[in-house]
Amino acid sequence: MIYVTGDTHGDETRFKQFKKLFPKRRDHLLVCGDFGFVWDGSEKEKKRLARLERLDCMILFIEGVHDNLDLLSACPEEEYCGGRVRRVGKNILWMQRGELFTIDGMKIFALGGGESDDADEREPGVSWWPQELPSVEELTAARAVLERAGDEVDFIITHQPPDLELGLVDPRHQRINALGAFLRVTAETVRYRHWYFGSEHIDRTVSPKMTAVFEKVILCEKK
Numbered sequence: 001m002i003y004v005t006g007d008t009h010g011d012e013t014r015f016k017q018f019k020k021l022f023p024k025r026r027d028h029l030l031v032c033g034d035f036g037f038v039w040d041g042s043e044k045e046k047k048r049l050a051r052l053e054r055l056d057c058m059i060l061f062i063e064g065v066h067d068n069l070d071l072l073s074a075c076p077e078e079e080y081c082g083g084r085v086r087r088v089g090k091n092i093l094w095m096q097r098g099e100l101f102t103i104d105g106m107k108i109f110a111l112g113g114g115e116s117d118d119a120d121e122r123e124p125g126v127s128w129w130p131q132e133l134p135s136v137e138e139l140t141a142a143r144a145v146l147e148r149a150g151d152e153v154d155f156i157i158t159h160q161p162p163d164l165e166l167g168l169v170d171p172r173h174q175r176i177n178a179l180g181a182f183l184r185v186t187a188e189t190v191r192y193r194h195w196y197f198g199s200e201h202i203d204r205t206v207s208p209k210m211t212a213v214f215e216k217v218i219l220c221e222k223k
Helices: 043-053 070-072 136-148 163-169 178-189
Strands: 002-004 025-030 057-062 077-078 083-089 092-095 099-103 106-111 155-158 195-199 204-207 210-212 218-220
Touching: 002 155, 025 136, 025 155, 025 178, 043 083, 070 204, 077 092, 077 106, 099 136, 106 136, 163 178
Parallel strands: 002 025, 025 057, 057 092, 106 155, 155 195, 195 210
Antiparallel strands: 002 218, 077 083, 083 092, 099 106, 204 210
């Protein structure tokens, strides 16, 4: 089974419920950005990751705007369920941008990245990374992946929502960027069952086919 949740920001308490959720079988938990368990490479952080490795589930996450992209990019790359990932731990995988995964017979398109509101207050290469926004080349490759899939998937997992949803989530949210524009076109051209994103830190149904997710854990069902 496949579950999805929002930003975890390195908070172990968010995973306490998962010990009950995954008691016997190896299901999949998708995190919609800001995983936060790869930040400074400290011994304390390594111990937290080791405890996550004891969970009987596969944790797949996309990056948001609070993940150390330099450390993550140093993790070994491999293929998992048809898409490229970087292995962070025994059961912890970083889904690469614009990849398509087939898990339990369901096609999942994943595209991490976003734009920090407070980039001018953070230190490049230490607490902020300029590559947090996908490049034109990455977005072009993502478009090609969707075209090869016939522009039809079951679920879309992103950190940032498409531009057209920003006002519905937060009327004060006026930031527009190339990623949001790409996601808007994706929402208009791709057939999908449901879309989940995590950047807004709220649990709210935005539309019948789109959900902002934060602390809830939602079962992805192919109806």
